[in-house]
Amino acid sequence: MFSRLAVFFQMPFVRYAFIVGILIALCASLLGVTLVLKRFSFIGDGLSHVAFGAMAVAAVVGLTNNMFIVMPITIISAVLLLRTGTNTRIKGDAAVAMISVGALAFGYLLMNKFPTSANVSGDVCTTLFGSTSIITLKEEDVWFCAVLSLVVVLAFIFFYNKIFSVTFDENFARATGTRVSVYNLIIAIIIAVIIVIGMSLVGSLLISALIIFPALSAMRVFKSFKSVTICSACLSVFCAAIGILVSILANTPVGATIVIADIAVFGIFTLIGGFRSGFKS
Template sequence: MSDMFSTLGRYFEMPTVRYALIVGLLIALCSSLLGVTLVMKRFSFIGDGLSHVAFGAMAVATITGVTNNMLIIMPVTVCSAVLLLRTGSNTKIKGDAAIAMISVGALALGYMLMNIASQSGSGRTSGNVTADVCSTLFGSTAILTLSIADVWICVGMSVIVIAIFLIFYNKIFAVTFDESFAKATGIRSDLYNLLIAVVIAMIIVIAMNFVGSLLISALIIFPALSAMRVFKSFRSVIICSVIISLLCAFFGIIISILAGTPVGSTIVSADIIVFFIFCLTSFILRRGK
């Protein structure tokens, strides 16, 4: 036990490890705040779809040699969030079909572009395109990859996400539970649905380099689902979801440091374990009544 703590102490003396912990906790916090709304509104798959779009945008940024790939990834992902929302509500293509169409198309296009760039030697892809794709989809296998610039970008965007959620909490609450009633009371529900989609796009872009594009939706969905097994009120579910997300992120990062496992996969595994614990707790509570 003492060896484990001494090992952790040596790791936390490294700035990059502290950066990873800060970014991981901020991503967990932002993901859990909007996760409850997405699950209750049956928008869960929008996170998965947008994460695939972000992967395609990153592939384009990589092969074109853009120094700051956020300049491409952020606007493309946000525009896709708007497009998905409008496509799901205003056209003959239903929301789930639109998400599947856009996400699969972006994923296939992104992989094809990275493969072509690797074979031609253009852009900034390495010769090992499989490693590049795996790192992008599932997160980096090394925890010591974040720079101080990454941390400040994450902090700034997280502050924006948290501020939006707190400022518009009552409106988000109303739109989440009864959109028809919210419209009747004068709340512009379409505008707040759009705001939710844009914020989720921002969260996905923040988290992509850390946990990978395929695992982001798990960070959004699992804490909310776990909290909803036991708690019923909107506020208590959000608070519990935030606590679960932060704890899973913290212990996932610690375990990944000690065991040398991928950060994103370890955090998601912790979320899955907590989900089953809460399911068991819910079952016991129901049997006890």
């Protein structure tokens, strides 16, 4: 098994996929705790569908670098979704559902009416599930992902205290002088960046699993915000590494394999949390 992995890792695209997978998993886990606590767990799925629609538009207009369309549209949608609250006519979960379904339908319609290749179904499958895009990465894609990941990690560390206060009680944070809208904007931008770079790993349908499962797993065992965040990051990186290695050895889809690893870890941590609760009682 190890000799086979050694042979595979001599290939540049395998090394690129492993590096990008680890970076994306790390970034995705950082704000997963915040989204779960703010009850926006489904926002990753909604934004990924928005990115899917934006990618379809970029393909139709013939852009060689679709980031010029995908990134701005996803960021704007993230800002709009996080601004929805109890004082709006359309609540947050309804807004996510509307944008998610609408963008997915719009993108699929465009890809069917203006196909960029003879295999439309294959293009849609690749975009939704990330089945082949992760193995077509180039060195410049790795550097691009590394730079964005560094920005995300540094932004989270630098604004950690403010993100913590905004996550638990926006009203109290506002009363203490925190500019809640500014930090919600920062959170929205970071989430959008994570979604866009994460789609190359698991596709638009599975990216929310990378964001939510590690946070939920960590919450089964740990209680403090810092402990949950650190544990979530470690679990996310571990599951991404295991998922990529298993997909190489078993010839399974990378994205789906990583998500299955996340689900298995969630089950294990749920059992651990249950045993700990039983011992305390």
